[in-house]
Structures are given as C-alpha cells and as structure tokens.
Amino acid sequence: MLETRQVRNQSPPECLFSEEHVKQIKANYQDWFDNSLRDADRESEGKYFTHSGIPIKLIYTPADIDHLNYTEDIGFSGHPPYLRGVYPNMYRGRFFTVRQLAGLGAPEDCNERVCYLLDHGATGISILFDLPTVRGYNSDDPEAEGNVGACGAAVDSIWDIDAFFKDIDLGTASTNIVTHLPSTSLVIPAMYFAVAEQRGTPWTSVAGTCQNDFIMETCVGSAPEILPPQASFRMQCDVIEWVCKNIPRWNPVSYNGYNLREAGTDAVGEVGTAIANAMATADELIRRGMKIDDFAPRMSFFWDLHNDFFEEIAKCRASRKVWYQLMKERYNAQKPKSLLMRFHVQTAGVTLPATEPLNNVARSAFQGMAAVLGGCQSLHIDSYDEAYSAPTEEAALLSLRTQQILQAETGICSTVDPLAGSYYVEYLTDQMVQRIWDHINKIEGMGGLVKAVEDGWLHREISTYNMDYQKKIESGEMKIVGVNFQVAAEKETKAIEVYEYPETYSRQKTKLEKLRKERSSTKVQECLDALKDACHREENLVPHCLEAVKNLVTLGEIEETFREEFGLWAFPLL
Amino acid sequence: MKKIDDIIASALTGDKACTSRLISLVERDDEQAPYIMRQLYPFSGKAYYIGITGAPGAGKSTTVDKLVKMFCKNGKNVGVIAVDPSSPFSGGALLGDRVRVNIKKTEYNYFFRSMSSGNIMGGLSRTTKEAARILDACGKDIIIIETVGVGQSELDVAKATDTVVVILTPESGDGVQIMKAGLIEVADIFVVNKCDRPGAENIAHALKGMLDRIDYRLSWKPPIIKTSASLNKGVDTLYEGLGEHRRYLNCDKKIKQRRQRQIREELKRNIETEFIKTILSDIYNGNDFGKALDNVCEHRIDPQNAARQIVTAWLSKDMQPSEKWAKGV
Amino acid sequence: MERKIRVVMAKLGLDIHWRGVYLVSQFLKDSGMEVIYLGNKFPEQIVEAAVEEDADVIGLSSLGGSHLTLGPKVVRLLKERGLDHIKVFMGGVMAPKDARSLEEEHGIAKVYLPDTPMQVIIDGIRSTVALA
Incomplete structure (x- = not known):
C-alpha cells in the first residue's frame, strides 16, 4: 500500500487527454463522420454490438475515454486498481500456468495421462471427474450406470485419489481439483489432504485449487437430485473456512464464471454473478467471525474466454478493477493480496461446433491469445474434438502446444497489458466495469445471490439468454463458420479420431468390494452418524468428512447422507 | 388399434397405458369421449379429491410430490392431474411439473398426468373433472388436481374437489390481495410455503386476522399451515390437516352434500x-x-x-x- | 384444431447439461407441440412418464457419455411393454459412428448431433409422428 501512495504522490490524478485536445478531436470527428464516410457507413452506426450488447462505434478516439484518468482508472500493473494485471512484472516474472485437463476412466488411466502431460511441459493439472463422482454417487450405484469413467475419472474412495497421484509428489504438484459442487468439494479435497498426510507430505506444502461453487450445483448443472441452495452455499463456506485455517497454499474456491457462461449468460453475467457469490461468501464468513484478509487472498476465479476478442480482453481487465473496488470500498481489506483478483481461464467449449472440427484449433488459439492479453494467471485451451468426446491424446497435445506457441513465439508476453491505451479497449473496459457493477447491484437488490437462485431468477436469465442466442444462430445474425456461414457444399466432413473411454465400471466395482471387506463397518457407521449430526448444527463439516474418508467411507455414502439430511430441491424453472 | 371397449376393460383392471389413452381421448374431445364417460362414470365416486392451487412458483409441485409419497407410503393408490397454462401464440405448451416428481427408489402405485389448459377442447374444468373420474374409476383412492391459481377457470377446477388447498408464500402479497383473488371463499386449508423466509410470519398473521373476522361456528375454519416443502418441513402437518378435513366432511354426510352441490352446478x-x-x-x-x-x-x-x-x-x-x-x- | 403432438423430453441420468434439452423443449413448444419436460430422469422413469402422458415421442439428451447404454435401454423398455408406437429421438455430444449405431442397431428413430437447426428437429418429429 505504501508503494501505491508514492506513485500517486508523484503524479497527481489527471485525465488522459487535455480538455482542449478532446474538444478539438470531437470537432474533427464530426467533420470526419459527415464528410469522409459514405451514407451506408453512417447508417451502420448503432447496428453493431459486442456479444454482451455494448454498442460498437465505427471508430474510437480519445473523446470516448476522456473521463478516465490514468492513475485512478488504469494505473500500473501490480498497483491499484490492478486493471493492467496483478503482478508488476506479469509474464516476464512468471508465465501463466499451462493447465490441461486430465481425467478419464479409472484413476489408474488418469495417472498415465497426467504423467504424459507433465512430461510434455504442462505445469499444472486440472483433474476432472466422471458424472457419478461429480454428483456424488459410487461407481456401483444403479444411478451411475453408463457413466462410470466417462468424461472424467471415477473416484469412490481415498484409494482412488492415491492411485490417481501415484508417483506424483503432492508437495510440488499444483492440482486443480474440478469438483464443481460444494458437497463433493467437502470430500474429494479431503481425500487429497488425507493422502498427503499418509505419504508424509505436510499440509503446508500442498498446493492447488478446488472448484466449490454452489451456483454449479443449483443453476449450471441439472441433476436428478440437487441439494437446496442454502445447504449448498453453507457447504461452500465450510470448505473455504476450514481450508483457510488449515491448508495455507490451497485455494478453496474457484468462482466458476466459466460454467455459468457455458450454460448461458454473457460476459457481464459471468463476472457479475461470480463476484456476487464471492460477496455472499464474504458476508457469511465475516458473520462466522473471520476477517476479510483471512480469506480474500485465497479466493480465485475461473473465466470463460468466448469469441468476442476485444470484449473478452476488456472483461478480464475490468474484473480485476471491480474486485479491487469491492475489496477496498465495501470490505476495507488491508492485505495487498486481498485486493488482487487472480483467475484461471479456459477457452469457450460452447463455441466449438462438431462441424469441421479442425476449425476449432483456430478458434481456440484466438481465444487463448485473448486470455493472455487479458492477463490470466493460468490457462487451459480446449481441444478441437470436444464436441465429440473428451480429447484424444493427440488433440490434448495440440492444445498444450498452442499454449507454448503463445508463450514462446508470439511475443505477446514480453510486455505488460499491451492493449492498454487502445481507445476501444479502454472504452470497453470502462463499460464492462459499469455493467458488472450494475449486475452485482441488481442481485443485491433481490436480497443477495442465494435468494436470487432460490427464486429462479438466474435460471430464467440463463434460459432467456439461450433462447435469444439460438434464434440469432438460426437467423444467421450470429455467424458460425462452416455451420451457418460459408457452409461447405460437400457435407462430407473429414472423420476425426474420437476418444473412447476405457472400461472402468468393473475395475471400480472390484475395488469397492475389496474396500467394503477391509474396512471396519462400526467405524464407518460412527463417522456417518457424526456427520449426520453435524449437518443440523452450526459446525464445519470438513473435519467430519476428513475423518470419514480416512476410515474408508466412500464418496457415495457421504453424499447420500447429505441428500437425506438436507433434502432435495428442484429447478424453479417452469 | 385396440377397440374402445377393450381399452376401457383393460383400464378398469389397472392398465396404465389404457388409462392414459382414455384421458387423451377425453382431453381431445374425441367423438368416443361421451361413450367413454358413459361407461366409466358408474365406477367413479369412490376416490377422495384434493385440489391444490397457488401462484406460479409457490411450490405446488414440490408439495404434491411430498404428499404423494406420504399417501403412497400409507398404501394409497394416487392419481395426480397437473394443469399448466399453454402458450397463447403457438398453442404449444411446456409442462414441467414432472421435474419435481422424484420417485425412483421405491415402486409406488401412482399415476401422474400433465395437461395444458389451452389445449383442452371441452373446457378446462369439464375435462380435468372427466380425467379425474377416469382415474377414480380405474382404481385410484386419492386424486390430486393441481392448478395454477390465476384466473377463474383454474379456480373453478380446484373448487370442484373435496378439499381445496391454497398455497401462499411470503411473496403472495398482503391480505387485501388474497381477499381480492377470491381465495378466502375457496380454501379449506391455507398453506404458507417457504416458511423459512422473511415475511412468512407476516402473511400468516394477516391471513389469521382475516379468518378471525369470519364466523366459522357452524362451518369449517381453514387452518393455516406453515411449510417448507423443499426442505420437507410441515408437509406432515398438511397431510394431517387433509385427514382432519376429510373426517370433518365424513361426519353428518357433509361430503355428500358438498358433492351434490358441485354436481348440481356441473x-x-x-x-x-x-x-x-x-x-x-x-x-x-x-x-x-x-x-x-x-x-x-x-x-x-x-x-x-x-x-x-x-x-x-x-x-x-x-x-x-x-x-x-x-x-x- | 389438429391434435397436438405430445413429447416427453428428458436428460438422461446424471448428465448435467440442461441447456440443450431445455432449448429444444422451448422450440418444440413454440412449434405448437405439448412438451412434458422431465429434467433428469433414468430410463425406467422416462418410460413410465411416456406411458402416463400418452406421449407420441420421447426426446433424450445425452452429453455425458451414457448414450450407448441408457438410450437403447429406453427403447428396450418400451418394447417390453408393447409400446413400440412411441418413437425415441436423441440429441447430444457423441461420435458420429455411435449415432449411426443407435439409429441402425438400437431402434432410435433419429439422432441429432450438435449444430442441427431446430427446424430440422421439429420437421423430423412431425413427419415421424405423421407416419405412425
């Protein structure tokens, strides 16, 4: 903070351009507009919009950003309002983490894929789970039929996490456990921490992130059984509270704008909703007696990088500023790290059609470039074959290589925030800041995010957005190359190799049978009873889950307890 | 294609597909509809009819889902008819009440039918009544008719049952609005759902104030039951409340008079x-x-x-x- | 008034992606069909719903990799109950060869892969029901 004040003292706030200069530009602009353009050009004004609906002018000039002043609104990287990046030296200091997804089949298969990616230069791993695991069912539950090991790894017990990370040092790995739901974030990271403990790796050296977002449970993903928003939100807060007190290098939450965006919202809704969730969490943890600086430095975010190149860059920049303003003004955060919004970016899977899949290599590369220009801390580039299945090894490698090309060959990492000062980008960034705040205030006005979810507001927003988006595609207003624009006369698409999931069910079933024989059923029952009891008291659930997984209680058993104790909830969609 | 008499015979022995087909024919006002009703009506009249109504989002489907499970657990054979509005533009409909039907682990004796109000040729109240009678004739003990409580025709549907449950929420507005909506006259039981929310006490209080002003010495005074259906709170009280109203009706043949009044109107x-x-x-x-x-x-x-x-x-x-x-x- | 086509729409099993199935449901509604939306359900529940609703068509959405197990199971259960007249459509993310196998070997009336225009789905359902 001291440094900040020094910078400010040296250069007092002033606007980017002098008043006189702006006046002249405005006059010249009018002249240019009236005399240099054709009628058709003039008529096209007001007809172009960004993906989020911000009107786009034909040309931008200093007059469009004449209200901004450099120090207050833009500033230096590593300094408030952190618009240009969270670290002073950005990518010269440290490249973004090249994070690729791994997770398919049984944990033993994943271990192979993880080792393959690490051998080829990936620096972080996101682990994905199959649907039964994400939704909290054991592989041998009848509900799991047909889904075991598909789209991600099957995890039933602590044994599976041990197998997943065989020969991988948990003290040096940076692991993103993509649990999605708070209820499974209580359990799977607990398995990870317990494995670390058993291997003698101290919790102080365990690093990573888990996703833990109640919006994922209640709005983004549908399911036969959903916990009520209040319960899911409480679990989200339990995980954050416990991790902040016990695992110093773990980020206990990644506010998942990504999946909400994929489910159906624009850039403003993506960031605004995720930040509203962070606010709800902060309010709850403060109510529980924590201080903002105890947990704000551990909050991380997860953005979707969609097609609108400049708007997405503006979104990344704007989100950091909104976070800074929120932490500073509403919560009076003191630690510099509390003021920094760090985020992981994944390119937008929803933009990748199945038609002419190789085009997706180009789409993802542009999106990845925008993420880097937006200053992300870690990046995942989607593989071209995601409209068919989880990536093949070849496709996954191509994504990894795309990231490495961005880092090593394009030169965009050599300087900080290279698009700063672009009239258009600064204009869009400023617009995004305002619109994100409007969105946050709207949610506040409804009584906060949990209530907005209970009332179905977010579901209606998603469904309206999707309807409009689809209509734009059907009408051709939204162009997708190869699908509704420049469609190939020959419909014959080149066949690509599609990844086939390894057979997993029987392997998991055998392991579960063995586990049930080896464990103490009395101990299991004791753990579940204690957990059941804690559900109805104001008590953190993590220690109970930790105790349970160590005693070989399965994920499905713990989750079934939650379903029974908290009851079920259905989408208020119709 | 099966002959209509065969379909009727199978339906009467409990065949779901045939029962379902009969409802469709009646719903479409098919030329065989009068014949079907003529054959089935004599078998109906044994079931107990419950009407559940409330604004969109009040929690009707969730409440119905929980109630059905309780009836089923007590060995009852339950039929549900859920009526939802249709699109005024296309005539199509998106009927979502089944989303909340979550019976999977146990085999229950249970029949659920969704209907869209706009696509009913013979009029909403007539057709729901006929569909309910088909379920009645085909052996259901309890029939629940769920309608969105907006508009007179929906209220009419609910009114034509033995027990009418009106579901309100803290967002239902004040007493005056409830009165204006004509709910005081139709309700046998009031439910204030989402009772864990702020404002639930207020609405229950306002409602009580209004009911206290009415002279119920010679008639049934509707109880006000607070529930949180999604958390499964208070639904057992509602279940008991339904039983109590039923006992009240069964005493002194009040149910016979009530039904006679309804049939007379019909x-x-x-x-x-x-x-x-x-x-x-x-x-x-x-x-x-x-x-x-x-x-x-x-x-x-x-x-x-x-x-x-x-x-x-x-x-x-x-x-x-x-x-x-x-x-x- | 012509008879409305009744469609039961469901997300198969645990699959979490509701965007597509809900979107298709809305478009079918706007084309004048009666859509009974089930949310996530398992094959037994889906067939039960189709029976009780006297559906002409069942639409299944699968993006979770269970298309080859749960999809054919719905067709099988229908056949067992003598309800072959109910046609089953599928949509979602899967390999084209899986889609072909579902249509040719497993009795799925039609599989719609991503990028299919809504009108194609609407027309497909209409013509199949008209033939039945």
Whole structure:
C-alpha cells in the first residue's frame, strides 16, 4: 500500500487527454463522420454490438475515454486498481500456468495421462471427474450406470485419489481439483489432504485449487437430485473456512464464471454473478467471525474466454478493477493480496461446433491469445474434438502446444497489458466495469445471490439468454463458420479420431468390494452418524468428512447422507 | 388399434397405458369421449379429491410430490392431474411439473398426468373433472388436481374437489390481495410455503386476522399451515390437516352434500353448454343461416334483424332432437 | 384444431447439461407441440412418464457419455411393454459412428448431433409422428 501512495504522490490524478485536445478531436470527428464516410457507413452506426450488447462505434478516439484518468482508472500493473494485471512484472516474472485437463476412466488411466502431460511441459493439472463422482454417487450405484469413467475419472474412495497421484509428489504438484459442487468439494479435497498426510507430505506444502461453487450445483448443472441452495452455499463456506485455517497454499474456491457462461449468460453475467457469490461468501464468513484478509487472498476465479476478442480482453481487465473496488470500498481489506483478483481461464467449449472440427484449433488459439492479453494467471485451451468426446491424446497435445506457441513465439508476453491505451479497449473496459457493477447491484437488490437462485431468477436469465442466442444462430445474425456461414457444399466432413473411454465400471466395482471387506463397518457407521449430526448444527463439516474418508467411507455414502439430511430441491424453472 | 371397449376393460383392471389413452381421448374431445364417460362414470365416486392451487412458483409441485409419497407410503393408490397454462401464440405448451416428481427408489402405485389448459377442447374444468373420474374409476383412492391459481377457470377446477388447498408464500402479497383473488371463499386449508423466509410470519398473521373476522361456528375454519416443502418441513402437518378435513366432511354426510352441490352446478353448466351447442349447430347447419348470410352480405338486411328473424323462425319450428344430441344419450 | 403432438423430453441420468434439452423443449413448444419436460430422469422413469402422458415421442439428451447404454435401454423398455408406437429421438455430444449405431442397431428413430437447426428437429418429429 505504501508503494501505491508514492506513485500517486508523484503524479497527481489527471485525465488522459487535455480538455482542449478532446474538444478539438470531437470537432474533427464530426467533420470526419459527415464528410469522409459514405451514407451506408453512417447508417451502420448503432447496428453493431459486442456479444454482451455494448454498442460498437465505427471508430474510437480519445473523446470516448476522456473521463478516465490514468492513475485512478488504469494505473500500473501490480498497483491499484490492478486493471493492467496483478503482478508488476506479469509474464516476464512468471508465465501463466499451462493447465490441461486430465481425467478419464479409472484413476489408474488418469495417472498415465497426467504423467504424459507433465512430461510434455504442462505445469499444472486440472483433474476432472466422471458424472457419478461429480454428483456424488459410487461407481456401483444403479444411478451411475453408463457413466462410470466417462468424461472424467471415477473416484469412490481415498484409494482412488492415491492411485490417481501415484508417483506424483503432492508437495510440488499444483492440482486443480474440478469438483464443481460444494458437497463433493467437502470430500474429494479431503481425500487429497488425507493422502498427503499418509505419504508424509505436510499440509503446508500442498498446493492447488478446488472448484466449490454452489451456483454449479443449483443453476449450471441439472441433476436428478440437487441439494437446496442454502445447504449448498453453507457447504461452500465450510470448505473455504476450514481450508483457510488449515491448508495455507490451497485455494478453496474457484468462482466458476466459466460454467455459468457455458450454460448461458454473457460476459457481464459471468463476472457479475461470480463476484456476487464471492460477496455472499464474504458476508457469511465475516458473520462466522473471520476477517476479510483471512480469506480474500485465497479466493480465485475461473473465466470463460468466448469469441468476442476485444470484449473478452476488456472483461478480464475490468474484473480485476471491480474486485479491487469491492475489496477496498465495501470490505476495507488491508492485505495487498486481498485486493488482487487472480483467475484461471479456459477457452469457450460452447463455441466449438462438431462441424469441421479442425476449425476449432483456430478458434481456440484466438481465444487463448485473448486470455493472455487479458492477463490470466493460468490457462487451459480446449481441444478441437470436444464436441465429440473428451480429447484424444493427440488433440490434448495440440492444445498444450498452442499454449507454448503463445508463450514462446508470439511475443505477446514480453510486455505488460499491451492493449492498454487502445481507445476501444479502454472504452470497453470502462463499460464492462459499469455493467458488472450494475449486475452485482441488481442481485443485491433481490436480497443477495442465494435468494436470487432460490427464486429462479438466474435460471430464467440463463434460459432467456439461450433462447435469444439460438434464434440469432438460426437467423444467421450470429455467424458460425462452416455451420451457418460459408457452409461447405460437400457435407462430407473429414472423420476425426474420437476418444473412447476405457472400461472402468468393473475395475471400480472390484475395488469397492475389496474396500467394503477391509474396512471396519462400526467405524464407518460412527463417522456417518457424526456427520449426520453435524449437518443440523452450526459446525464445519470438513473435519467430519476428513475423518470419514480416512476410515474408508466412500464418496457415495457421504453424499447420500447429505441428500437425506438436507433434502432435495428442484429447478424453479417452469 | 385396440377397440374402445377393450381399452376401457383393460383400464378398469389397472392398465396404465389404457388409462392414459382414455384421458387423451377425453382431453381431445374425441367423438368416443361421451361413450367413454358413459361407461366409466358408474365406477367413479369412490376416490377422495384434493385440489391444490397457488401462484406460479409457490411450490405446488414440490408439495404434491411430498404428499404423494406420504399417501403412497400409507398404501394409497394416487392419481395426480397437473394443469399448466399453454402458450397463447403457438398453442404449444411446456409442462414441467414432472421435474419435481422424484420417485425412483421405491415402486409406488401412482399415476401422474400433465395437461395444458389451452389445449383442452371441452373446457378446462369439464375435462380435468372427466380425467379425474377416469382415474377414480380405474382404481385410484386419492386424486390430486393441481392448478395454477390465476384466473377463474383454474379456480373453478380446484373448487370442484373435496378439499381445496391454497398455497401462499411470503411473496403472495398482503391480505387485501388474497381477499381480492377470491381465495378466502375457496380454501379449506391455507398453506404458507417457504416458511423459512422473511415475511412468512407476516402473511400468516394477516391471513389469521382475516379468518378471525369470519364466523366459522357452524362451518369449517381453514387452518393455516406453515411449510417448507423443499426442505420437507410441515408437509406432515398438511397431510394431517387433509385427514382432519376429510373426517370433518365424513361426519353428518357433509361430503355428500358438498358433492351434490358441485354436481348440481356441473350438471347445470353442462345443460347450458349442450343446449347452446345443439341449438347453434342446428341453426348454422340449416338453410336459413345461409340465406341470411347472403342477404346481409348483399346489404338487403342488417345483421341484427337477420339474427332476430333466424331465432324467431327456429323457435316456431317443431322441436326435433338433433342427431348429435341423440348420439350422446 | 389438429391434435397436438405430445413429447416427453428428458436428460438422461446424471448428465448435467440442461441447456440443450431445455432449448429444444422451448422450440418444440413454440412449434405448437405439448412438451412434458422431465429434467433428469433414468430410463425406467422416462418410460413410465411416456406411458402416463400418452406421449407420441420421447426426446433424450445425452452429453455425458451414457448414450450407448441408457438410450437403447429406453427403447428396450418400451418394447417390453408393447409400446413400440412411441418413437425415441436423441440429441447430444457423441461420435458420429455411435449415432449411426443407435439409429441402425438400437431402434432410435433419429439422432441429432450438435449444430442441427431446430427446424430440422421439429420437421423430423412431425413427419415421424405423421407416419405412425
């Protein structure tokens, strides 16, 4: 903070351009507009919009950003309002983490894929789970039929996490456990921490992130059984509270704008909703007696990088500023790290059609470039074959290589925030800041995010957005190359190799049978009873889950307890 | 294609697909509909009918889901008819009440049917009633009719049952709005759902104040039951409340009187409809109508006087039961 | 008024992606069909719903990799109950060869892969029901 004040003292706030200069530009602009353009050009004004609906002018000039002043609104990287990046030296200091997804089949298969990616230069791993695991069912539950090991790894017990990370040092790995739901974030990271403990790796050296977002449970993903928003939100807060007190290098939450965006919202809704969730969490943890600086430095975010190149860059920049303003003004955060919004970016899977899949290599590369220009801390580039299945090894490698090309060959990492000062980008960034705040205030006005979810507001927003988006595609207003624009006369698409999931069910079933024989059923029952009891008291659930997984209680058993104790909830969609 | 008599016979022995087909035929006002009702009506009248109504989002489906499970656990055979509005533009409908039906682990004896209000040819209240009677005849003990409590026709549907449950929420507005919506007259049981939310006490209080002003010494005073259906709180109290109302009705044959009143209304309404339909079809298919139409088009006579002439002519004709009429009898 | 086509729409099993199935449901509604939306359900529940609703068509959405197990199971259960007249359509993310196998070997009336225009789905359902 001291440094900040020094910078400010040296250069007092002033606007980017002098008043006189702006006046002249405005006059010249009018002249240019009236005399240099054709009628058709003039008529096209007001007809172009960004993906989020911000009107786009034909040309931008200093007059469009004449209200901004450099120090207050833009500033230096590593300094408030952190618009240009969270670290002073950005990518010269440290490249973004090249994070690729791994997770398919049984944990033993994943271990192979993880080792393959690490051998080829990936620096972080996101682990994905199959649907039964994400939704909290054991592989041998009848509900799991047909889904075991598909789209991600099957995890039933602590044994599976041990197998997943065989020969991988948990003290040096940076692991993103993509649990999605708070209820499974209580359990799977607990398995990870317990494995670390058993291997003698101290919790102080365990690093990573888990996703833990109640919006994922209640709005983004549908399911036969959903916990009520209040319960899911409480679990989200339990995980954050416990991790902040016990695992110093773990980020206990990644506010998942990504999946909400994929489910159906624009850039403003993506960031605004995720930040509203962070606010709800902060309010709850403060109510529980924590201080903002105890947990704000551990909050991380997860953005979707969609097609609108400049708007997405503006979104990344704007989100950091909104976070800074929120932490500073509403919560009076003191630690510099509390003021920094760090985020992981994944390119937008929803933009990748199945038609002419190789085009997706180009789409993802542009999106990845925008993420880097937006200053992300870690990046995942989607593989071209995601409209068919989880990536093949070849496709996954191509994504990894795309990231490495961005880092090593394009030169965009050599300087900080290279698009700063672009009239258009600064204009869009400023617009995004305002619109994100409007969105946050709207949610506040409804009584906060949990209530907005209970009332179905977010579901209606998603469904309206999707309807409009689809209509734009059907009408051709939204162009997708190869699908509704420049469609190939020959419909014959080149066949690509599609990844086939390894057979997993029987392997998991055998392991579960063995586990049930080896464990103490009395101990299991004791753990579940204690957990059941804690559900109805104001008590953190993590220690109970930790105790349970160590005693070989399965994920499905713990989750079934939650379903029974908290009851079920259905989408208020119709 | 099965013959209609076979379908009816199978339905009466509990075949779901056949019961379902009969409801469709009635819903479409198929020409076989009168025959179906004629065959099935004598088997109906044994079930207990519950109407559940409330604003969209009040938690009707969730409440129904929980109630059904309780009835089923107690060995009852339950039928549900959920009526939802249809799109005024396309006539299509998106019926979502089944989303909340979450019975999977146990086999229950249970039949759930979704209906869209706009696509019912024979009128909403008539058709739901007929569908309910089909379920009744086919062996259901309890029939729950769930409607969105907006608009008179939806309220009419709920009214035509043995026990009417009106579901309110803290967002339902104040007492005056509840009164204006005509809910005080129809409700046998009030439910304030989402009772864990702020404002739940207020609405329960306002409601109580209103009911306290009415003299219930000689009649049933609706209880106010607080629930949180999604958390499964208070639904057991509602279940008991339904039982209590049923016991109240069974005492002194009140249920018989209630049903007689409803049937009287229904019969009168049907007579009116049939009467008008028959006379009009007779007139529209007759020669006078075509001639009059020509005359009005050619400006030889104005529409008002032409209509009078036709009606007078029809009234002076010898009454002949029309063919269509005979078909139903 | 012509008879409305009744469609039971469901997300198969645990699959979490509701965007597509809900979107298709809305478009079918706007084309004048009666859509009974089930949310996530398992094959037994889906067939039960189709029976009780007297559906003409079942639409299944699968993006979770269970298309080859749960999809054919719905067709099998229908056949067992003598309800072959109910046609089953599928949509979602899967390999084209899986889609072909579902249509040719497993009795799925039609599989719609991503990028299919809504009108194609609407027309497909209409013509199949008209033939039945």
